[in-house]
Structure formats: C-alpha cells, structure tokens
Amino acid sequence: MDVIDLFKQDLSFSVEAEWSKSNLVNNRDISIAVLRSFILKRHEEYAARSRKAGPGDTTLSAQAKYKEPKVLEALAASGLRAIRYAVEVDGIGEVTAVDNNEAAVEACKKNIQHNGSLASSKVVPHHADARVYMLTHPKEFDVVDLDPYGSPAAFLDSAVQCVADGGILMCSATDMAVLAGGNAEVCFSKYGSYPLRGKHCHEMALRILLACIESHAIRHKRYIVPIISVHMDFYIRVFVRIFTSASTVKSSPLKLAHVYQCTGCNSFYLQNIGRIHSKDKENIAVPNFRLTLPEVCSECGHQFVMGGPLWSYPIHDKVWAASILSDIHAMREAYPAYPKISAILSSVSEELLEAPLFVSLHNLCAILKCTTPTMVMLQCAIRNAGYQVSGSHVDPLALKTDAPMSVIWDIMRCWVKLHPVKHRPGNHPGNVILSQEPKFQAKFSRVLGASVTRKRARFMPNPEKYWGPGTKAGRNPRTFQMDNRN
Ligand SMILES: [Zn+2]
Structure with a gap:
C-alpha cells in the first residue's frame, strides 16, 4: 500500500x-x-x-x-x-x-x-x-x-x-x-x-x-x-x-456474428458468420446460410442496418x-x-451469458411513448413467458434475455393495453407496433428470482460533475497528468 x-x-x-x-x-x-x-x-x-x-x-x-x-x-x-x-x-x-x-x-x-x-x-x-x-x-x-x-x-x-x-x-x-x-x-x-x-x-x-x-x-x-x-x-x-x-x-466463425438492427424500433437480430456442418462423423465450421430475416422489420416496417462482426x-x-x-x-x-x-x-x-447485447427499458417505452413499467415487472413478464432475463453491468435499464424481439414487443403491447397511450397520427414505428395485436397475454405478476433481492449496489454514481477522460500525457514527465484511470 x-x-x-x-x-x-x-x-x-x-x-x-x-x-x-x-x-x-x-x-x-x-x-x-x-x-x-x-x-x-x-x-x-x-x-x-x-x-x-x-x-x-x-x-x-x-x-x-x-x-x-x-x-x-x-x-x-x-x-x-x-x-x-x-x-x-x-x-x-x-x-x-x-x-x-x-x-x-x-x-x-x-x-x-x-x-x-x-x-x-x-x-x-x-x-x-x-x-x-x-x-x-x-x-x-x-x-x-x-x-x-x-x-x-x-x-x-x-x-x-x-x-x-x-x-x-x-x-x-x-x-x-x-x-x-x-x-x-x-x-x-x-x-x-x-x-x-x-x-x-x-x-x-x-x-x-x-x-x-x-x-x-x-x-x-x-x-x-x-x-x-x-x-x-x-x-x-x-x-x-x-x-x-x-x-x-x-471454429472461430461460430463465435462471431453480424447484427441486424431495425432503423425504426431498434429491434436487433444476430446472424453467426459460420455454422456447424457434420461430415464423415466430424463437425466442421462452414459459411452460414443466408439471413432468414424479412427485408423490412416485421414489427415496425423499417429497414435493417448491418453491424459487426462482433464476438457473440x-x-x-x-x-x-x-x-x-x-x-x-x-x-x-x-x-x-x-x-x-x-x-x-x-x-x-x-449477467445472462447466452444473450448477446440487450434491449433497454427506456428505449422500448420511448418508441411506444408509453408510461414505464418497473424493471421487475418487465423481468417478471419475460420469465412468465418462459424465457430467461438478467440485467447488464453497462446499463441499469438493460434487459438481457433469450426471448425473441417479437415476445418483447408483445409484452409491451399488453402493457400499453393496461396503460393506454394517447393516439398520435402518422406512421411512426410506435404506431405500427401498437397496430398489431399481441399473440399472447403477458403476465406481469411477480415470479421468484425476477428481482434483485440481495441489497448490494450494482451501479455507482459518478464521483463528480463533468466526470470524463483527462488529457493525453505529454512528452515531458514533469507535465504527466493523472489520467482518470490510474
Ligand atoms: Zn422495427
């Protein structure tokens, strides 16, 4: 010390x-x-x-x-x-x-x-x-x-x-x-x-x-x-x-994926670069099949952009x-x-390891312009639908889940039925999403394990106002500045 x-x-x-x-x-x-x-x-x-x-x-x-x-x-x-x-x-x-x-x-x-x-x-x-x-x-x-x-x-x-x-x-x-x-x-x-x-x-x-x-x-x-x-x-x-x-x-191509993200509602889908092919009792990694996604987002009708490749x-x-x-x-x-x-x-x-990336509670509600359910309510609805869910260390409003995007949006449609939004004219993503009926009835009732029960901090506030990176170190050691990561 x-x-x-x-x-x-x-x-x-x-x-x-x-x-x-x-x-x-x-x-x-x-x-x-x-x-x-x-x-x-x-x-x-x-x-x-x-x-x-x-x-x-x-x-x-x-x-x-x-x-x-x-x-x-x-x-x-x-x-x-x-x-x-x-x-x-x-x-x-x-x-x-x-x-x-x-x-x-x-x-x-x-x-x-x-x-x-x-x-x-x-x-x-x-x-x-x-x-x-x-x-x-x-x-x-x-x-x-x-x-x-x-x-x-x-x-x-x-x-x-x-x-x-x-x-x-x-x-x-x-x-x-x-x-x-x-x-x-x-x-x-x-x-x-x-x-x-x-x-x-x-x-x-x-x-x-x-x-x-x-x-x-x-x-x-x-x-x-x-x-x-x-x-x-x-x-x-x-x-x-x-x-x-x-x-x-x-097998490296099996660990890498492209991400297709909707430009309207931010729904995202991953497509692995490689897939397993069994030949002569041996599993080999070969190029994946073409994308199975429709040309436009089935939730809101907008186009996808492609990002990556990233570690999946x-x-x-x-x-x-x-x-x-x-x-x-x-x-x-x-x-x-x-x-x-x-x-x-x-x-x-x-964190749920099998779920790359996450949806944000804030983003879901901003698209639909609806009141915000609590994180626990949304986690319960996802668990009640039969899927796993967790938070993420990068964002307190993150939901990492193996549920497909269609299930997430159906849960949000059910939420809006319980908490109606004011009708707005136009063809924006929220309206298109809400014009479709949910395919199942979401249950927001409490289930065991959906909430954080242990009282341990997950996120700490920034230590001061305007917290951010310092300046790059100079050539002269006497002018070395502490960068904030020391
Ligand atoms: Zn969309």
Whole structure:
C-alpha cells in the first residue's frame, strides 16, 4: 500500500490522496483482482497437471517446475501500475515495464528505487517500442497488460503472440466515440467491425474489441477465452486467456456474428458468420446460410442496418467472476476502489451469458411513448413467458434475455393495453407496433428470482460533475497528468 510515484509528488499528487478518490483507481484495482485470481488458477492447473502425470512420468511437461507468472506492462509510462503489481500481488514473478519514451523509463527507474526492495527486485524497466518488444518475445509472458490512451488496435497483433499458452491478455480501449458508433469508418479501419448506435453500444464495443483480438489470435493458430469484459466510467477493459490450438481456431466463425438492427424500433437480430456442418462423423465450421430475416422489420416496417462482426460467445466466465468477487470481499481493505469494482463484478456475475447485447427499458417505452413499467415487472413478464432475463453491468435499464424481439414487443403491447397511450397520427414505428395485436397475454405478476433481492449496489454514481477522460500525457514527465484511470 506504499506505492509512491515521484512525478505525482512533483505535481502535488500523492498516491494515498488518489486512493481516497476510489474511482480513480478502478482500472488498476480490477486488474489486480484478476491477477490474484489468475495466480490461484495457475497453481490449480499446475497441481492438476502434476497429479495427472504421476511420479513415473518423465516427459518434459510433467517435469516442468511451477514458475511464478511473468508480467509485461507494455505501455508502462512512469511504471506505477507495474510497481503496484509487484508490491501488492503475492506469487507474482518478474514485472517488465516497457515504454518507448526515454523520459518515462527514467521516471520508472526512479519510482522503482523509491518503492522499496520488493519493487526493485521484481520490476524491470525497459526502453523499447512495445510492438517490437512483444514480437521479439513470443509466448514469453504469462500476463500482458495493454493500457493505451486511445485504441489498442496497433498493438494487438504483437500482443497475442507475446502471451504464453494459457496466459492472460488485459486490454483497455478508451476510444469509446469510435467503438460505440460515433465514427463507424474509423472503427472499421481500426477494429474491422462496424459499430451500431443504440443503448447497447457499450456492450457492442466490448464485443467488437473481443472479435478484433480473436481475429488477430487466429492468424497465429491461437484463440481467446474471455474471463471478464467490463465497461467502466468512460472506457472498456477485457481480460482474455490465450491458447494455441489449430483445430479450435477452425471454429472461430461460430463465435462471431453480424447484427441486424431495425432503423425504426431498434429491434436487433444476430446472424453467426459460420455454422456447424457434420461430415464423415466430424463437425466442421462452414459459411452460414443466408439471413432468414424479412427485408423490412416485421414489427415496425423499417429497414435493417448491418453491424459487426462482433464476438457473440459469452464475454465473461462466471466461475472466474465469482472467484474474483469473493477475493475482493475477503480483501476489501486492499482495494481502494472496492465499492465500484464490487458493484461491477456483482452485476457481471449475474449477467445472462447466452444473450448477446440487450434491449433497454427506456428505449422500448420511448418508441411506444408509453408510461414505464418497473424493471421487475418487465423481468417478471419475460420469465412468465418462459424465457430467461438478467440485467447488464453497462446499463441499469438493460434487459438481457433469450426471448425473441417479437415476445418483447408483445409484452409491451399488453402493457400499453393496461396503460393506454394517447393516439398520435402518422406512421411512426410506435404506431405500427401498437397496430398489431399481441399473440399472447403477458403476465406481469411477480415470479421468484425476477428481482434483485440481495441489497448490494450494482451501479455507482459518478464521483463528480463533468466526470470524463483527462488529457493525453505529454512528452515531458514533469507535465504527466493523472489520467482518470490510474
Ligand atoms: Zn422495427
């Protein structure tokens, strides 16, 4: 807990003072929580491998000794995060802090000296271009942390090659205007996907980043397994494990999908890029059939736009989420941003994994111009219709569900019958939707499990007015500004 950053002191910042504003350290805290969980997992996997091998096994993999995970912080700046990893995470190996700015590397060296023997013995500063460094150290690091100011796209190809088998890539993106649909051309050029505007845009941003990492990984016969993918404050961060398997790579098209979204009512439908085809008792991934959607939206009659491709498989691993959550509960004093990361991980651990993207209660009611039912009422109606439903950590008004859009709209039609809206002339989407009769009678009565019963916060308010990203760090370390994600 005694990490000191000299340059923060020069600027009259102290790490302790920053920690008192817990929202400033969310990113580092969640990374440390994932790292602790990863080290436990590595121990478990090593023990399982040893048990399986048995005492008489003389193969190299069976005889390999357990090694503490090596960490690379690829864009380290003054090295504060690398030092925190070394000082705070038990069982961690060497932490290499790479930066391409000579002054930043000098700053990192001084910070290491001033943070005790543990930092000095574990953190190794290095002046290099992160891309070249990662390319020249293939599969060498168990953990690679990429936290650029902006897009990580330029670093992904070398990063996926640098992670050891079963290792973890931690990757942030702060170019949310691009990823969330504000600049679709730039998103396509950087990430190879078209984003779509909508309430689910931040989850779509996570899925575009995951699809992009996967597309880089499969070029090197590797694939990703997401552990946790979060949207926090004004950026996204994903934690994925990377494995090598030429046969698994072949099924990558099954994990990617295009999204068709109605321009009138925002109904959306996913179409996987690939499908399974069984041939000679073998399942192979082949191009999917053409889209089965009608030419225009069957709810409101408007055209569809196509976005993606995006990652359509689960974006979290619930077992990991639960393990990380129990770790941060047990060590809450060790996490300055405990309230925030605990809220996010609680929400993450409850998310429905089989339902990519979500509908927004706000959006449904805005289209129909009707009074708003409570989240619990709508969740009950979806459950009563025989489908699963959950919230999402990215939006308090999100409904993630496996119910088709037609069922959601029928539930809303039933709601409007109970709470009539004023008739408005015209052919806008709400009128067209309400002109159709629902195909079943929705029940809004309470069912068990539809509401959040545990009194634990899922969303935290912003810490101050005009909360948002800081300015980009300058070239001179004396002018380094704390970006809000430190
Ligand atoms: Zn529509």
